[in-house]
Amino acid sequence: MNAGIITYGCKVNSYETNLIRQRLEAAGITINEGSADVYIINSCTVTGKIDSEISARIRSLKKKGKKVIITGCMAQSPEAGEILRQADAVVLNADKFDPMAYPGLNCAVSEKAEDNGLILRGFEGRSRAFIKVEDGCDRYCSYCRVPYVRGDKIKSRPAEEIIMEAEALAGAGYSEIVLTGVNLGLYGSERGEKEGPVKLLEKLSDVRWGGRFRLSSIGPRETTDALIEFVASSGGRVCPHFHMSLQSGDSRVLERMNRNYDAGFFEGRISRIEAAITLAG
Structure with a gap:
């Protein structure tokens, strides 16, 4: 199973995306943004502009036949209900680091995943x-x-x-x-x-x-x-x-x-x- 992760927002979200990536890879999921079956959007909701961008991204992915899962700040926002209903699933912040919380990924919680814990060991695509x-x-x-x-x-x-x-x-x-x-x-x-x-x-x-x-x-x-x-x-x-x-x-x-x-x-x-x-x- 291939998954892609799309990140919106602040440095905290960037950090959490990398931890989600680490946890999913340890559970046997291949992260490949260019050719994914399922896309996880780690969202932001601090401005109306960001909300609109995320909504447009969901629609674009769905037109391509992709499954979309929303997590992050928008997932916690009562005001974002209309946008969230466009997605296939919503994962709350409390569950975002649990590979089993993402429906359709067929994660296997392995000893390797547990050993990685919640200590980040790499940061994809950045020099710092x-x-x-x-x-x-x-x-x-x-x-x-x-x-x-x-x-x-x-x-x-x-x-x-x-x-x-x-x-x-x-x-x-x-x-x-x-x-x-x-x-x-x-x-x-x-x-x-x-x-x-x-x-x-x-x-x-x-x-x-x-x-x-x-x-x-x-x-x-x-x-x-x-x-x-x-x-x-x-x-x-x-x-x-x-x-x-x-x-x-x-x-x-x-x-x-x-x-x-x-x-x-x-x-x-x-x-x-x-x-x-x-x-x-």
């Missing part, structure tokens, strides 16, 4: 790998669906598991590993940890390889002085790169968006980064 360290967001920005489709309970992976995955990816030859999450800056917050991302980076210093880590997008409030100072003093082990989202430069608009900062606070974070790291990007 991603590690999802956290899931969930409880911020409820007024324009955002994420807490509704990803959940508002923060779920941080154990540092030991992240280190194991980083070592596996480093051993596979990746020279850069990007740490990502649904809301990366909230890593460890459900455990009452303060400066969770900093503490995780400190533990990842034990990974011995010639590469570097990079932080994916992170909120201005979570870009703390301690985090900036750690990156500045890492000797290049953490890429001096901060991707902070700014939805608007107008503080009144940010307030209506229910963002937890204003334009002045954002500007202050930029100034703090520039003072600590001259060549920060």
